Amino acid sequence: MAIDTRRPKEIRAEIRRGVLRGVTAGLAPGSVQANLAVLPREHAYDFLLFCQRNPRPCPLLEVTDVGSVEPTAVAPGADLRTDLPRYRIYKDGELAEELSDVTPYWRDDLVAFLLGCSFTFEWALLDAGIRLWHIEHGKNVAMWRTSVECRPAGRFHGPMVVSMRPIASEQLAKAITVTARFPSAHGAPIHIGDPAGLGITDLSRPDWGDPQTFGVGDVPVFWACGVTPQAVALASKPPFMITHSPGHMFITDLPNAALSVL
């Protein structure tokens, strides 16, 4: 597939018109992509507080005004009801429907949360010359539910989910410092080495994604994962919630480098 070098706004317009309906990986390379979670105002305080208390798995990029469909800070003019290629509707924590336009479901009391995504820090790792096995082999990362509890907030609580990438030991220091510069995209690893420290017993059997292959001298490195906020929100069975479908992210106007703190 040729790299799509158009600007995020043009790509979002094609998504809105239904021309693009697939996963967003590789679209608008260099632009920040985001996870979406939409909840009624009634549950928005608890979820906002949950994100504030757990910034590694839940790095907030944007929270819309109540009822607004426009993420003014990260993509002015965008419409969160139509500008993602695929959405999921959850009712009482159960998947009710999957669709490409949530306009019929929008309500005046909804608040949209956009959260940083691993695409940004993987870009930073690749840019720094760090090899990522799953990208070289066209696989997904490996993800686990850990024994580390997030700090609860109101109705929301649950374990942190992590993603794991094998990193060559000679590239370990660089992988840590490079990702630490991006706290809005999960930041530095939360754990390096022995998976038992996170309650993970078998590295060959991830809870989600694909098992990874380790080269000689590779070390397992664990980053907080954006699956956490959705998993935690759904576990509390909110009456109504909208999310993106896995891999079908929201493309913002922000360049990845804009998220670097240093």
Place this chain on the structure above:
Amino acid sequence: MAIDTRRPKEIRAEIRRGVLRGVTAGLAPGSVQANLAVLPREHAYDFLLFCQRNPRPCPLLEVTDVGSVEPTAVAPGADLRTDLPRYRIYKDGELAEELSDVTPYWRDDLVAFLLGCSFTFEWALLDAGIRLWHIEHGKNVAMWRTSVECRPAGRFHGPMVVSMRPIASEQLAKAITVTARFPSAHGAPIHIGDPAGLGITDLSRPDWGDPQTFGVGDVPVFWACGVTPQAVALASKPPFMITHSPGHMFITDLPNAALSVL
């Protein structure tokens, strides 16, 4: 004054007993100190969102559970009603009382916000060998209300307040990178050089604090200031709000270095 090397917990106990009643500068050196803002739950969502949208002036360290007096993440066992040396009570945005124990005013619907403070990044600057005129001369920094509007959230809106420190041009790069490592303590400067860019017309007349003296080659460097959240909250005239008195901060258990992202 001799440096007080006791642990934060012991110092907070003396504050609670009323033995220490003065400003907290110089107490528990190396520990993070925090600004306090307490609001009813009714206004907590808007204030939390305001902080999320304006992280440079309003870096959140901790938000308590509704009604709780204990900041469990940054100072387990502490009591926010008694462990600061001096508080201010505001009613409808007006100062109503200044006192050393707010137990009589505590309510089940209150939420306490602790926000990062410039002491942390000044420690980082000094530690990196950067000279700060106001500290060498026992003065306060200079602060201004700027023409930069914070991003509003619900009832809260207003201009960003900045502090300014003259920095030697040969130390400028280091001053920027050193403070960038501490996003939870205002992070990197928001502006360097010509004050007109912030709508400041006269560097010799700050809105708060003391005028600074510039050496040859010194450049004015502006950081977002923790005065912003209180000024913004009070401008919206909330019926009830508790804050620390200026300089009388909350001393957390966190070492300053713990806030460094890199």
